[in-house]
Amino acid sequence: MSDTNALEVLIQSLRCLPGVGVKSAQRMAFHLLQHNRAGAETLARALNEATHSIQHCALCHTFTQAEVCATCLDERRDTSKLCVVETPADQSAVERTGAYKGLYFVLMGKLSPLDGIGPKDIGLKKLFDRALDGTVHEVILATNFTAEGEATAHVIAEGLKGRGLQLTRLARGVPVGSELEYVDLGTIAHALVDRR
C-alpha cells in the first residue's frame, strides 16, 4: 500500500475520532472505499457544514447554528429556572422527560482535575453571569452522579451560594422499574437519605 498516500492520510485522520485506534481506522477506511463512497462524501460534507456553522448559544452555551438557540428563545419557558447539565445529550434526556419547562445551561464538559480540566475550561464564569442576571430564581444542578459530576455540582454550588438563588440537585434514588435486590448499595443508601 506504499503508494496509496491518500489511504494512509485517511486512516490517520479517522483516528481523530474518540475511541478509534489504528485497526478500527483501517477497517473504517477500507469499508468506506470499498462499500460506501457516497457515505464518505456525505460525511465529509457534514463535517464541513458542522464545523463552519455550529457555534455556542450566547445564553446557554449549547451547540446552535443561531446566535441564541431555539430553547432559549422559546417564550413558553419558565425563565426563573435554570437547569445545569454537562452535555447536549444530557439536556436532551431531561427534555424527553417532559417534566421540565425551564431553561438550561450546558457546561459542555465537567471538572476533571486529573485531566487538567478546571473551572475556566468548562465556562463556569459564563454560567455564573447567566445565573445572576436577575431573571433566574432557581438553579437545578443536573450534572451526572459520577465523582466528576458531583465535584462539578459542588463547585457551582459554592460559587453561587449566598446570592439569593435557590440551589437544588436532582434527587438520587432507585431507578424506576428496578428491584432493590439488584440495585447497588450506594444508590439504596442515597435513596434512604433523600427519602420523601
Add this chain to the structure above:
Amino acid sequence: MSDTNALEVLIQSLRCLPGVGVKSAQRMAFHLLQHNRAGAETLARALNEATHSIQHCALCHTFTQAEVCATCLDERRDTSKLCVVETPADQSAVERTGAYKGLYFVLMGKLSPLDGIGPKDIGLKKLFDRALDGTVHEVILATNFTAEGEATAHVIAEGLKGRGLQLTRLARGVPVGSELEYVDLGTIAHALVDRR
C-alpha cells in the same frame, strides 16, 4: 438541540462508519465540535481526497492512486508467484514478514453466502484472468483460516485447477512463540497433519 440541524446531520453521517451506533456517533460529533474542529476539517479533506483519488490497481485490484500500484510495477518482484489475500491489511501483513517477493492479488473481500456475497462480488473473474495470463506459475492461497476464507480458497482452487498452475495454501500450524498448552486443539491437529 432542535435547531442544530447540522449537528443531527453530522451524527447521522457518522453512522456510515462500521461499528458506530447512535451513541458513539453523538459522542464523536460532540468531541469533534467541542475539542477538535481542526481534526474534523482534516478528516473531511481526507475523505474527499480518498474517495476521488483512490481506485483499484488494474493488475492486483488493491487500492491505489495510480493505474497500476507500486508493488505490481516493482521490477525486482518474482512475477511467477501470485499470492491471493482478502484485504490490503492482509497483504501488508505478508509484506512485513519480508519472506515473500512475488506479486499479489487482493480480493477486497471474501465469499460469504450468508451475506449474499458470491464469486462475482469479490472479482474472481479478474483473479482468474490474472492468474492465467501466462506469467504466473504458482498461486498461493493466503485467504484467512476462517470458514469464509477457507471457502473462498476452495472456490479459487476449483476455478484454477487443471490449468497448469501450482496451487498452494499457507501452512496451518502453531503460532511462533506459543506454548502448546494454550493453543486450541484444532490448530494442533492441523499442525500435526501439515507437519514437515
